Amino acid sequence: MDPRLVIFDLDGTLVDSVPDLAHCVDEMMATLGREPRGEAMVNEWVGNGVERLVRRALIGQLEGEPDEDEFQRAYPLFLECYAANSSRHSRVYPGVMEGLAAIRDRGLPMACITNKAERFTTPLLTELGLAPFFGQVLAGDSLPRSKPDPLPLTQTAADFGVEPGQALMVGDSVSDVKAARAAGTPIVCMTYGYNHGRDIREMEPDAVMDRLDELPALLDSGRLRFS
Ligand SMILES: O=C(O)COP(=O)(O)O
Ligand SMILES: [Mg+2]
Numbered sequence: 001m002d003p004r005l006v007i008f009d010l011d012g013t014l015v016d017s018v019p020d021l022a023h024c025v026d027e028m029m030a031t032l033g034r035e036p037r038g039e040a041m042v043n044e045w046v047g048n049g050v051e052r053l054v055r056r057a058l059i060g061q062l063e064g065e066p067d068e069d070e071f072q073r074a075y076p077l078f079l080e081c082y083a084a085n086s087s088r089h090s091r092v093y094p095g096v097m098e099g100l101a102a103i104r105d106r107g108l109p110m111a112c113i114t115n116k117a118e119r120f121t122t123p124l125l126t127e128l129g130l131a132p133f134f135g136q137v138l139a140g141d142s143l144p145r146s147k148p149d150p151l152p153l154t155q156t157a158a159d160f161g162v163e164p165g166q167a168l169m170v171g172d173s174v175s176d177v178k179a180a181r182a183a184g185t186p187i188v189c190m191t192y193g194y195n196h197g198r199d200i201r202e203m204e205p206d207a208v209m210d211r212l213d214e215l216p217a218l219l220d221s222g223r224l225r226f227s
Pocket of ligand 1: 009047048049115116117172
């Protein structure tokens with residue numbers, strides 16, 4: 001049995017966005033007279049929106065808060081850089097276009113839910129040719145609460161006229177798993193994404209995939225259960 005809606009996360013699931021994010025983190029750090037962080041560290045800090053990424057970059061770790069004055073100087077620097085560079089080096093992962101096309105050809109509606117801010121989400125989806133696949137896109141600042149809160153998932157399901165348990169979420173991080181569990185939506189995760197340096201299998205998604213074009217076979221296997 002197929003889901004009645006498939007919801008995709010963006011960063012780390014569809015798009016490898018770290019090259020552009022790290023470039024702008026490092027530009028920002030240089031302007032502040034500080035050391036660059038580099039792609040490996042930025043990889044661990046993506047997933048809770050660009051504001052949280054900037055805060056993490058300033059303190060050099062996942063948890064904690066930077067000096068507020070420095071954040072107020074830093075954040076506009078990052079935003080300006082990323083507005084001009086959000087899809088310069090970002091690429092869809094191998095298998096993504098094929099996987100999305102296969103789900104579309106199966107007649108299943110698709111939505112995208114990201115914690116990336118709306119002003120960056122829309123251009124990125126458009127420039128990488130992903131926008132036409134999605135009937136709806138919710139960004140990190142589209143609603144009062146974002147993933148790991150279930151609100152974007154329950155809202156999207158309602159907008160498509162289905163129950164959350166009739167949808168499938170495809171993500172890459174603990175925030176996706178928590179949001180999906182809280183919404184009652186089955187969740188499959190990509191093994192290659194960004195999960196703060198942890199293997200996503202630890203969060204026990206319903207299944208994992210190495211490439212998105214494995215999704216049709218996973219649906220055919222009957223391993224996933226929808227209400
Ligand atoms: O932190 C981000 O901006 C990316 O978030 P996403 O993985 O929800 O797309
Ligand atoms: Mg993600």
